[in-house]
Amino acid sequence: MTASTLPQRSVLRGIGVLHVAAVLVLAVVPFLLVFAISFGHKVEGAAWVWGFELTNYRRFFVGTDYPDSVSLLYLKYLWYSVWYALVAAILAVATAFPFVWLMTRGSRRAQTVWLVFFLCSLTFSEVFIVMGWDILMSNRSGLPMVFQETGLTDWLKENGGLDLLREWGLATPRNVRFKPSEFATILTLTYLVWPYAVILLYPPISKIEREVVEAARTMGASPFTVVRTVVMPMVRTPLVGAVLLLFVFLLGAYVTIAVFADPSKHTLSISVYEAVRGSTLNAPFGSAQAVVLLLTAAAVLVIGQRFLSAKTGGH
Amino acid sequence: MKGAEEVSDLILEDVRKEFGSFVAVQGANLTFEAGKLTALLGPSGCGKTTLLRMIAGLEGPTKGRILLNGQDIAPLPAEKRKFGMVFQSFALFPHLNVARNVSYSLRIAGVDAATRRARAQELLDLVQLGDKGQNRVGELSGGQRQRVAIARALAQEPEIFLLDEPMSALDAKLRNDMQMELRLLQQRLGITTIVVTHDQREAMTMADRIVVMSHGRVEQVGTPQEIYHRPANAFVASFIGNANLLQGLSTERGVRLGDTEFAVADHGGFGAGRAVTLFCRPEAVRLSDSVPAANGLPGTVTFVRDEGVAREVHLDTPAGHVTAEIPGSFHETVRIGDRVHVEFPADTLHLLPAIESKAA
Known part of the structure; x- marks a missing residue:
């Protein structure tokens, strides 16, 4: 070892320590703060004080008045958080997959144009996208008016379609109605993450050699069978990975839920915001909800990882 | 099966x-x-x-x-x-x-x-x-x-x-x-x-x-x-193995390369006076110190590639570049600059369409 390498090593070590410290400060410390605050005590009519009580978690899982009565309100919010995020993530990946597959079969130039388009679309914020969909779904100027003006509403009335849509919560006795509804919520969430799904799936799918697909065809597999038996198994890990990533991303969606979801079907992200910034100003309870949401996301990621390990471990 | x-x-x-x-x-x-x-x-x-x-x-x-x-x-x-x-x-x-x-x-x-x-x-x-x-x-x-x-x-x-x-x-x-x-x-x-x-x-x-x-x-x-x-x-001659391809004019019984007329085994049905390509594999070409009875040209060795089992000898002749493949004998040596006589045995020669006429 030369003398000149010693200062270099100490500089590198210093940079490493700074790096670890930065990660701790930026990622771990906020989480630890939230975790600590979740055990704090809310002073009625005032702010909160540090402490260690499980009141907030009890309120989340069984309600404030337990054991006199049980309230599952926040578990319901959690359920809707998971439901919306999971369905939208699966829908986005399921619909992006065939698109990306066809896209990668196209010319290089066409692929580049599509990728640039999707990268550009990522610059739109959630607020901007939701505003567009809000107009599209609006009862007075959006799709419901198109249905009415084109006579589609009358046709649905005559054929019993409107009654069916009413059962699904997508119509009034007079016309179709998309707001508020789970349909509009999930549709918008799906749209929100669709470009991400495309960009996540593009690298692994584009790497599949043309010859692998052709080999399957020469062995009697139709194009659909090739996708089912060769392409999808080859990209199983990226597919599940994309669903998990988008799921976690969507767990925190706020604007879409606030605009399109029925208040009785709101999610924890709305509830957390109301607790922390809303009229109640109950940071300990908001933190407890955030911790539960985080642990739920972690649990889903662990389940997904186990699923992949089980599938890829075999032949 | x-x-x-x-x-x-x-x-x-x-x-x-x-x-x-x-x-x-x-x-x-x-x-x-x-x-x-x-x-x-x-x-x-x-x-x-x-x-x-x-x-x-x-x-x-x-x-x-x-x-x-x-x-x-x-x-x-x-x-x-x-x-x-x-x-x-x-x-x-x-x-x-x-x-x-x-x-x-x-x-x-x-x-x-x-x-x-x-x-x-x-x-x-x-x-x-x-x-x-x-x-x-x-x-x-x-x-x-x-x-x-x-x-x-x-x-x-x-x-x-x-x-x-x-x-x-x-x-x-x-x-x-x-x-x-x-x-x-x-x-x-x-x-x-x-x-x-x-x-x-x-x-x-x-x-x-x-x-x-x-x-x-x-x-x-x-x-x-x-x-x-x-x-x-x-094209086939040059793509499959090595080939000597010399441009000449067909005659009644063979081909004329410059001033020398060569007898060929396979005349290919070319009429006299047509531009043709003379084809001969390097292993068919013979080198000697004495003037051959027929189908011979003087040549100067320009390069020798020793492959152990055989030697590939490159020569300049009045008819153009010629490659000969001779047995790789340890005692016989051929050096760059040597002047030798190149013989093309008639039974190994074939006439092919001229390269120019094919391209056209």
Whole structure:
């Protein structure tokens, strides 16, 4: 070892320590703060004080008045958080997959144009996208008016379609109605993450050699069978990975839920915001909800990882 | 395997393939004999792979018919033809183990699991990989992967067996071994086989017949010996092995190169006074210190490549550049600058169309 390498090593070590410290400060410390605050005590009519009580978690899982009565309100919010995020993530990946597959079969130039388009679309914020969909779904100027003006509403009335849509919560006795509804919520969430799904799936799918697909065809597999038996198994890990990533991303969606979801079907992200910034100003309870949401996301990621390990471990 | 007697020849009638304005294959008329191994040989971009892909059903011909058992199969997609095909990259499925790769076509055909396993084992035994069934594809060497690809292509008992540059991913030693193995396997199974290659040695080693292609055209079809000793034109002569190609004018009994007239065994039916190419293999050229009785030219040695078993001697002669291959005797030496006499034995000379007239 030369003398000149010693200062270099100490500089590198210093940079490493700074790096670890930065990660701790930026990622771990906020989480630890939230975790600590979740055990704090809310002073009625005032702010909160540090402490260690499980009141907030009890309120989340069984309600404030337990054991006199049980309230599952926040578990319901959690359920809707998971439901919306999971369905939208699966829908986005399921619909992006065939698109990306066809896209990668196209010319290089066409692929580049599509990728640039999707990268550009990522610059739109959630607020901007939701505003567009809000107009599209609006009862007075959006799709419901198109249905009415084109006579589609009358046709649905005559054929019993409107009654069916009413059962699904997508119509009034007079016309179709998309707001508020789970349909509009999930549709918008799906749209929100669709470009991400495309960009996540593009690298692994584009790497599949043309010859692998052709080999399957020469062995009697139709194009659909090739996708089912060769392409999808080859990209199983990226597919599940994309669903998990988008799921976690969507767990925190706020604007879409606030605009399109029925208040009785709101999610924890709305509830957390109301607790922390809303009229109640109950940071300990908001933190407890955030911790539960985080642990739920972690649990889903662990389940997904186990699923992949089980599938890829075999032949 | 279906025996050769059950399958008819594969016939291509005026098959043409265009990609936009580019013509990849120009009116190919070929007959691939049942049970024989035919090599499609030519340089990169000559259309041989396109022709193979049209036979496999991976490309549709722009024009022409592909006949098998009297039926035009050109409109059928690849999955309906089910010709076993080995690809340049082998194209094994990385998510399946070796046995499941081999039995993939049987799974698609709905064959039960027990039969699939038995058939996969039988084929793996055939390619001497009987103990590798449960291995992952990534755990195999290049040669083993190629054998798996061959076994997989044979699993569905194809009428036609297609191989696209199957040796190009292997090193030289393994390539030599696999050429022989593949040839022996093909002979044992008696399956109609078409191999695409740009390696003339590979084609000569394996094929019953060779189709030489250039610029989308079929230049010559023949046995390896016919192609080597009786090339149809200067392109074939130069692509298969080394060749001396000297430009001259045909005469009544041979060819005139400058002031010297040469007698030739194969006059080729050229009328007197026509521009022709004189063809002679380097190993047929003789060098001596004394003036030969006929068909001789003075020459100066410009380069000697010693290959151990033989020496390749490059010479300048009044008729142009000549290459001679002489036995690599330890005691005889030929040095750069030596002046020698070059003899072209009449029975080894053939006249071919002049290169200029062919290009025109």
